[in-house]
Amino acid sequence: MDFTNEIVKFVSGKVGGVLIISDSSDEIVYADEYYTKKYNQDITGMDATQVFMWLDECPQLEVDGPAVEWENIDRASKKYYRINSSKFEKDAKIYTIHLETDITEYMGLNRDITKYMSFFKKLSAFQNAVLQKLSNTFYELLPMLTEYFNVSKAYFLIQREGHMDVITYNKMGDVYCNDRIGLNAKVESAFTMNEDDDILMTSLAPELQEVMTLNGSKEDSVFNKLCSGAVSGQKYAIYFGAWPNMDKDSMKEKTLLSVIKLYVENGIMKEKLRYSSEHDGLTGLFNKAKYLEMMDAEYQLMDSIGIFNLDVNNLKVLNDTQGHEAGDKLLIKAANSIRKVTNNKVHGYRMGGDEFLMIACNVTKEEVDNLKERWEAELARLNTVEDGINCVIAVGVVYGEKGYNYAELMKKADELMYEDKKAKKKPGEEIR
Numbered sequence: 001m002d003f004t005n006e007i008v009k010f011v012s013g014k015v016g017g018v019l020i021i022s023d024s025s026d027e028i029v030y031a032d033e034y035y036t037k038k039y040n041q042d043i044t045g046m047d048a049t050q051v052f053m054w055l056d057e058c059p060q061l062e063v064d065g066p067a068v069e070w071e072n073i074d075r076a077s078k079k080y081y082r083i084n085s086s087k088f089e090k091d092a093k094i095y096t097i098h099l100e101t102d103i104t105e106y107m108g109l110n111r112d113i114t115k116y117m118s119f120f121k122k123l124s125a126f127q128n129a130v131l132q133k134l135s136n137t138f139y140e141l142l143p144m145l146t147e148y149f150n151v152s153k154a155y156f157l158i159q160r161e162g163h164m165d166v167i168t169y170n171k172m173g174d175v176y177c178n179d180r181i182g183l184n185a186k187v188e189s190a191f192t193m194n195e196d197d198d199i200l201m202t203s204l205a206p207e208l209q210e211v212m213t214l215n216g217s218k219e220d221s222v223f224n225k226l227c228s229g230a231v232s233g234q235k236y237a238i239y240f241g242a243w244p245n246m247d248k249d250s251m252k253e254k255t256l257l258s259v260i261k262l263y264v265e266n267g268i269m270k271e272k273l274r275y276s277s278e279h280d281g282l283t284g285l286f287n288k289a290k291y292l293e294m295m296d297a298e299y300q301l302m303d304s305i306g307i308f309n310l311d312v313n314n315l316k317v318l319n320d321t322q323g324h325e326a327g328d329k330l331l332i333k334a335a336n337s338i339r340k341v342t343n344n345k346v347h348g349y350r351m352g353g354d355e356f357l358m359i360a361c362n363v364t365k366e367e368v369d370n371l372k373e374r375w376e377a378e379l380a381r382l383n384t385v386e387d388g389i390n391c392v393i394a395v396g397v398v399y400g401e402k403g404y405n406y407a408e409l410m411k412k413a414d415e416l417m418y419e420d421k422k423a424k425k426k427p428g429e430e431i432r
Contacts, residue, residue, distance in 0.1 A: 016101035021048045021055075023087070023094040034100075054083075061087040063094060071103075079104045139176075140344055141263055142169035145226070145238070149250060153215070153241040155223075157190055158268070159183060159234050160275075164190075165284065166208070168215045176343035177215050180284055180336060181207040191228050191235040195251075198242065199223040214381060217241065224248070227257050231265040232272045238264070280350040282328060283335030285342075291349045291357060299359060300406040306360035306368035306399050308375070309413035310338070311421060313392040315354040326389065333391040337379035341371060356393075368399050394421035 017034025021027070028051065031043045043051055054072040061068060067086040074081065084099040142154040146169065156167040164187055168177040181187060186205035193199055201209055201221045212221065221241060228237035238260070240246065250256060278290040286294075299305060312334045319327040331354065338348040338358055349357040358375070360368055372395070383390055396416030398409045 016099050019048075019052075019098045019100065021096045021098075023096060029095065054081075058083075058085055058096075058098075061085055061096065063087045063089055139167045139169070139267075141260070141267075142167070142176075143171070143174070145240075145260070146171040149226070149240060149247045151240040151243040151246045153217075153243075155212075155239040155241075156236070157239065158236045159188070159191070160284065161281075163284065164188075164208075166211050168211075170216070176341075178339040178342050179211045179214070180332075180339060181211060188235070190239075191230075191237050193225055193237075195225045195227065199225060199239070224251065226251055227261055229261055229265065231268050234268055234272065236264060236268065280335075283332055283339075283350050285335050285338060285348045285350045285356070288349065288351050291351065291359075294347065294359070295406070298361070302402070303362050304364065304399070304401045305404065305406075305409070306363050306371065306397065307409050307413045308358035308360075308372070309396040309410070309417040310334070310356040310358065311394045311417055312354035312356070313394060313421065313424060318389075329387065329389050330391055333382050333389055334379075334393055337375060337382055337391070337393070340378040341375050346371065365399050368397065372397055392424055394418070394424055396420060 017038065018030070018032045019028065019035060020030035022029050026048045028043055028046050028048050036042050039051070049055060054074075057070075057072060059068045059070055065087065067084045069082065069084050072081045072083055073079070080103050082101045082103045084101075085096060087094060087096050089095075139156050142156060145154050146152065152171050154169045156169075158165050158167075162183050163180050164183050166179040166181065168179070169175070170177070184205070184207075187207055190204060190208060193203075199222065201212060201217060201219055201223070204212065204223075212223075213219075223239045224242055224246070226238040226240060228235070230236070278286055280287045312330060315327055315330060318330055331350075334354075334356060335348070335350060338356060342348040342358070345363065346358060346360045349359075351357050360371055363371070375395075379391060379393060394417050396413040396418070398413045398416065400406075400409045
């Protein structure tokens with residue numbers, strides 16, 4: 001049986017369009033119904049070079065050689081075509097035959113598949129990185145998030161005992177900042193804002209705006225919320241500062257968000273179990289018991305260490321003249337200056353009364369010097385707030401490298417702090 005006509009009809013009418021061009025004259029000698037429909041006219045007899053811009057891109061062909069498959073994009077119509085081309089000889093003339101197939105839908109699907117394959121490969125790498133840090137503090141996730149979503153700043157907001165703690169990570173400089181503000185209805189609304197919307201600075205509570213401003217944001221800054229939730233009675237949310245080319249598509253991937261929330265909520269539950277036993281109730285810094293634990297377990301075994309012995313001036317005078325509420329505000333301001341520079345390598349403690357301690361782990365001397373400058377700048381900035389509380393802190397800073405005598409470093413830090421307290425004393429003030 002001869003199926004030639006059926007094959008020609010199938011290839012020409014249902015697979016794509018068949019086109020034959022004379023090599024000697026570039027004349028279109030055959031164009032089937034596909035092309036008549038495509039161009040709304042019979043193109044037979046036309047100059048192929050004027051009709052088909054893709055002819056110049058056709059691969060080199062051999063007469064009666066194998067057909068060559070290639071692809072072309074029609075930028076005007078935004079369509080993708082697969083073209084099978086071959087040369088043949090007939091009646092002593094050379095012709096080129098093309099079978100053109102519209103594969104636009106296939107290419108769109110292929111792009112989606114490629115996109116999702118890339119996403120899951122990226123997700124797998126992210127999950128592995130998360131698992132490696134699962135035993136660490138949950139805010140150590142922030143650097144990974146800035147890399148994954150291509151943003152510069154990430155903010156972790158968490159509710160704690162009538163306060164909101166705001167942990168800011170700035171990829172520029174690999175810097176953490178920690179802030180604490182009072183919790184009210186407007187502040188708390190940050191936990192429930194829509195993840196799909198751009199969030200303007202002006203829509204945030206004034207207290208939160210102040211934190212964002214202190215950490216480098218502008219009045220016209222825009223934020224995007226990655227996710228939020230609640231676990232063990234504590235609400236939390238993760239925000240990004242809007243950034244060019246940030247990966248907003250990945251921010252909507254439910255699988256990825258589930259991994260992030262699992263990590264965060266696991267960290268919050270673990271922290272909640274030990275938080276009150278390790279933290280000072282007034283300031284939220286680590287307490288003396290936590291310091292003694294860390295001193296025995298880690299601080300005497302570091303490759304290098306920076307010790308900041310800090311003592312707040314005039315607490316007793318303020319308590320006697322303005323009351324203990326004013327004294328508490330002084331201590332909280334002192335703690336906030338320390339909190340602003342703490343992170344996984346820099347730990348802040350309230351040792352009791354007006355005494356504080358900051359320990360920087362495995363750092364260079366230059367990093368310790370920079371840390372002191374940052375802390376002094378944060379304290380000065382906090383003192384610009386017109387609340388009637390001027391916080392003056394004496395500090396002694398020492399640095400030691402592996403083989404250091406921890407007790408000797410602590411003694412030296414205490415001596416330097418006392419010298420600084422005398423230097424900062426005003427005439428008539430008692431040194432305490």
